[in-house]
Amino acid sequence: MISNSRAAHRDHDHERCQNAALAQARALCQHRSARLTPAREAVLHLIWRSHQPIGAYTLIEQLGAEQGHRVLPPTVYRALDFLLAQGLIHRIPSRNAFIGCPFPEVRHRNLFLLCRRCGAVAECSADTLDQAIASTAARAGFAVDGHSLEIDGLCQQCQ
Amino acid sequence: MISNSRAAHRDHDHERCQNAALAQARALCQHRSARLTPAREAVLHLIWRSHQPIGAYTLIEQLGAEQGHRVLPPTVYRALDFLLAQGLIHRIPSRNAFIGCPFPEVRHRNLFLLCRRCGAVAECSADTLDQAIASTAARAGFAVDGHSLEIDGLCQQCQ
DNA sequence: CAGCAAGTGTAATACCATCACACCCATTCG
DNA sequence: CGAATGGGTGTGATGGTATTACACTTGCTG
Numbered sequence: 001m002i003s004n005s006r007a008a009h010r011d012h013d014h015e016r017c018q019n020a021a022l023a024q025a026r027a028l029c030q031h032r033s034a035r036l037t038p039a040r041e042a043v044l045h046l047i048w049r050s051h052q053p054i055g056a057y058t059l060i061e062q063l064g065a066e067q068g069h070r071v072l073p074p075t076v077y078r079a080l081d082f083l084l085a086q087g088l089i090h091r092i093p094s095r096n097a098f099i100g101c102p103f104p105e106v107r108h109r110n111l112f113l114l115c116r117r118c119g120a121v122a123e124c125s126a127d128t129l130d131q132a133i134a135s136t137a138a139r140a141g142f143a144v145d146g147h148s149l150e151i152d153g154l155c156q157q158c159q
Numbered sequence: 160m161i162s163n164s165r166a167a168h169r170d171h172d173h174e175r176c177q178n179a180a181l182a183q184a185r186a187l188c189q190h191r192s193a194r195l196t197p198a199r200e201a202v203l204h205l206i207w208r209s210h211q212p213i214g215a216y217t218l219i220e221q222l223g224a225e226q227g228h229r230v231l232p233p234t235v236y237r238a239l240d241f242l243l244a245q246g247l248i249h250r251i252p253s254r255n256a257f258i259g260c261p262f263p264e265v266r267h268r269n270l271f272l273l274c275r276r277c278g279a280v281a282e283c284s285a286d287t288l289d290q291a292i293a294s295t296a297a298r299a300g301f302a303v304d305g306h307s308l309e310i311d312g313l314c315q316q317c318q
Numbered sequence: 319c320a321g322c323a324a325g326t327g328t329a330a331t332a333c334c335a336t337c338a339c340a341c342c343c344a345t346t347c348g
Numbered sequence: 349c350g351a352a353t354g355g356g357t358g359t360g361a362t363g364g365t366a367t368t369a370c371a372c373t374t375g376c377t378g
Contacts (some may be wrong), residue, residue, distance in 0.1 A: 001298065003297035072359060139160065230327095
């Protein structure tokens with residue numbers, strides 16, 4: 001099992017957390033010959049400002065403020081598409097919002113822990129859970145491509 | 160484990176399936192003293208016309224056609240809110256769409272099997288999976304309120 | 319019958335996402 | 349060298365999803 005809940009749902013040195021994520025993203029993109037352009041990196045940076053999922057229009061607004069001029073939706077959505085394709089971020093469907101992926105280098109299936117009080121989202125991956133999903137689907141004769149699992153509740157610090 | 164995948168993902172007498180769902184909804188609402196008004200029942204009926212999730216604006220359009228006059232969004236959203244609160248339907252976040260619940264009388268956690276080919280959605284509930292989710296969350300110190308699990312893939316008939 | 323709560327109708331608006339087209343720029347290759 | 353190509357970006361318009369605010373009705377209840 002991998003998880004970033006100890007960071008996401010607690011006080012921590014987020015400056016460091018954020019810088020590590022960006023450094024990793026740069027390294028990964030270089031390795032893949034994927035172009036992490038200034039626009040894309042700016043969006044990733046904004047997403048990593050917190051552990052709360054952020055909406056596309058908030059990004060548009062903040063990016064506009066940063067750059068001193070109006071930013072239009074496709075600019076941000078294109079950056080988001082790239083970051084999603086590279087596995088650097090995830091979309092949280094129930095929130096129509098985006099969150100940085102703490103494990104972009106590892107192929108994994110996701111599980112999000114969404115705290116209803118602080119709003120922070122942690123990401124986990126657990127083999128036992130993947131197996132339970134696979135076997136439940138198998139019992140219905142269903143061939144699994146992928147899944148999305150969001151768990152709502154209270155993180156340890158907010159209980 | 161409960162599941163409606165044998166019906167949802169196969170040919171079946173859907174007329175019967177639909178009538179059963181409506182009858183059950185009426186009985187349940189009566190038992191709870193919840194008012195299944197004509198508007199609400201009309202929306203539920205439209206949702207049960209198929210096993211594919213249906214969007215709010217499709218409902219608005221179809222309801223307008225049925226009633227012979229323009230229907231506005233709040234009309235449908237209010238009905239949806241009621242049906243969701245009564246557990247008679249579910250929302251599929253990744254699709255922004257709604258699907259009838261085959262087990263409204265049973266308190267359960269949901270798991271949806273979404274077929275990418277035929278578009279039909281089956282609902283399952285499995286204790287082993289609930290336990291795996293609970294234990295994974297527990298390892299992160301997370302107190303679970305509820306969850307949403309969507310599994311994408313191919314149903315048996317579409318493989 | 320007054321007061322209240324639930325349900326409904328309507329217009330307007332907010333929020334989320336995509337399309338279509340133009341332009342720029344770096345790379346490639348004749 | 350220069351045309352062709354393809355990826356990335358800027359911009360206006362549009363499409364799709366959901367909520368707010370306010371007015372009105374109806375049925376119940378004190």
